[in-house]
Amino acid sequence: MSAGAGLGRDGPRRPRGERPGAAALPRESELARVARLADRLLLGEPLHAGEGTLRSRRSGPGPDFLDLQPYAPGDDARGVDWRASARRGRPLVRRRHDASSSEWHVCLDASASMGPADGDKWTLALQLSAALVYLLLDRSHRVGLLQFSAAVDAVCPPGRGRPQYRRAARLLARARPAGAGGGSHLAACAAALRPRRSVVVVSDFLTPDGMRAGLDRLARLGGEVHALQVTAAEDVAAPADTEVDLLEDVETGARVRYVAQGPTPDTARAALARQRAALAAHCRRRRVAFTSVESGAGWREVLLGHLGAGHGRGA
């Protein structure tokens, strides 16, 4: 497979013996079409092989323009863009994308709050994870996959090309959210990764701190960090049974008294909205690309929306 050739447009048949969980994963033909759309979305150029479009914002030797930065002592003087500097009235240095290929890791949250296994939230998370792995591999990146809950549960070491996608797809097909207990410990993924690795986190981020500490640790790796939050309406839906008195956290087991009458049914929805807004603000501050969606949305729209929001472009 040549570099940048992508993973093919027509997905092969599913291998014999593939587990039923694979039924939630998109077909490779669909992934190929989305990859082409993503190309146009990110670069405005026709699909061509070899150019990674999900670029790191790290500058380095390379032909592609990244951005203009004010000249700082130590910058190479040959990088000064005199024309832009004359226009701006101050010296500006032209930075270029680091042409060396980067390593990406998709971290899929498989904690109990992502369940049940046949739920819309988990299905969308699987689809997004598979699509991201495909898209990154199509861009000739090295891509790995981690499944985590209270710790890293499963790992697909980084690799390239279609075989790597197959390996990742097998892991995704076997993946199941935990039934109960455990937790969502994103920092475990950071501990499992080497510096300068870029990460895409697919999770519901339903922890009291919104996994902000984990995101910070991932950001300190030095690579790009993307966060895709997937929630479901059931996460904040009032119990249909009016005789429910206690709500039990599926991960921590903590119980909260539920009062059917009064403002409590709207409390969770408002709390989630507040948490989402706080997480978005935190991600903006940490330069983490953040998108929040509710299950029921199509994975294509979610993925293209995330990329089209400028999160996948070079500046």
Added chain:
Amino acid sequence: MPEVSAAGWLLAALLAPALVWWLHRLRGGRRVRRVAAAYLWQAPAPDAAARGRPRPRARGPWRRRAAALACLCLALAGPLWPGDAVRPISVWVDDSASMHVLEAQGSRLEIAARALADALAERPPGPVTLHALGSPGRRLALAPGEARAGRILAWLRAPGADPPATPQPPAPAALAAAETHWLVSDGADPDLAAWAARAPIARVLRVGARSANSGLVRIALRPSLARPGTLAGLVTARNAGPAAARRRLVVRAGDRTLLEATLDLAPGASETRAFALAAPATLPVTARLAPADALAVDDALALHAAPATLPVTMAPACGRTVRAAVAAHPALAPGTAGGRGLGIHCGPDRPRTGPALWFRSAGTRAPLRAPLAWHGHPALPGPAHPDLAPAMLRRSVPATSGADPSAGVILSDAGGALVLAHGGGVVEVRLDMDWPPFAGRPVAAALFARLADAAAGTALLAPVAAATRPPAALGIAPGALPPATPPAAAAARHGAVDLTVPAALAAALLILADLLAGAARRAPGGGTPAP
């Protein structure tokens, strides 16, 4: 107003809803649902904090379950909706001898009458009929409200009559199905207890406590065989109680004491004593036990008739053998001509009426031709006298004389009938009673006695006059009577409706509804109860 047969279950039906509510309240407040993030729900409502911890309330369909349990308890209580008309009552009263036993509170009859009056007063007024078990057919119909102890007792005490020895209940199937049947008895008669077990007896009133009793069961007289002109008597006493008894026996005939004896009677044992008196007896001959015990009725027994002798009228033509046989016969006595008794005719003419012995003679004396055949007679059970032999007998009537075809032959030889039994109690004898080989022999008297029995139709040599009392009549120990099956008071009325099935059906429907609702609640989307 509905009534119940088991009030305990009715109380349970009233308490069941409270119990179910309390049990559901205990498990209330524990319906739990799992959520992805419980912390999202943790914002408390301001007024909830001010109210404090909410009070637990009964969760679940406790009302439906309480109703089901209440219906079930009500069904077990046996509810009845009474009808309108009061069911007639037939009371079967044991008036046998044992009911005359004197208890501490009076005789058993008096106690029974009071108990019966009280029991009838508890029931709604309605028709009541008393039946005397010792006297079938004797009954008393009481009008509503007339059931008083005095009225009942007066009827039970039949004037002037000895109480029946044992009760004689009707067949259980003969008891009217539309009536309620009661039994009043002391249970001393085991047959009555067996009858009560088979009969549809709704209520049993049992009286009596005493069990010790002894009494006289037989007094008899017969002519003494050893001493002519004397009557020999026997009197028997029996102890039917559980303990030994000492009683003094006195037998009197008129103002003359014939016997005085002290009897030590073991439980269940009998003692017999003999006495004698000259014939003719001064009647009545009475036997009495002293002192009187609980049942005084059986402490005395009287014999009002003496052994009877049969008057005999004899024709003058009868020979000396016949005359001697009549004189020797202890049961025959000379009678007046034309009177009732046994006629003894000797001659060729047949007597017109019986009972009569006809020693027929036709002037012929012919020896018998062996063998003799004894054909017997209903009044002559057993074989012929062993000493009766053809050699000692001679015909007095030619063998060619015909015999009445309707007559029964008692004795015959090869030549024909010798003794015949005609209708009307006439026995024809064609034997020469004065034939020396026969006359004067004991067999002649014996044959004559047997022929006289045949003519009289009874055993004249064993006349016994006796007065007896069944030994079972002495038993007064109260026996166990089978438990009655009293229906609910509502069943005393016609048209009572049993509400057991509707109550049970209601409970079953409520339970089914609860099961269906529970299955729907456990369908996906509902809450799960806490482990």
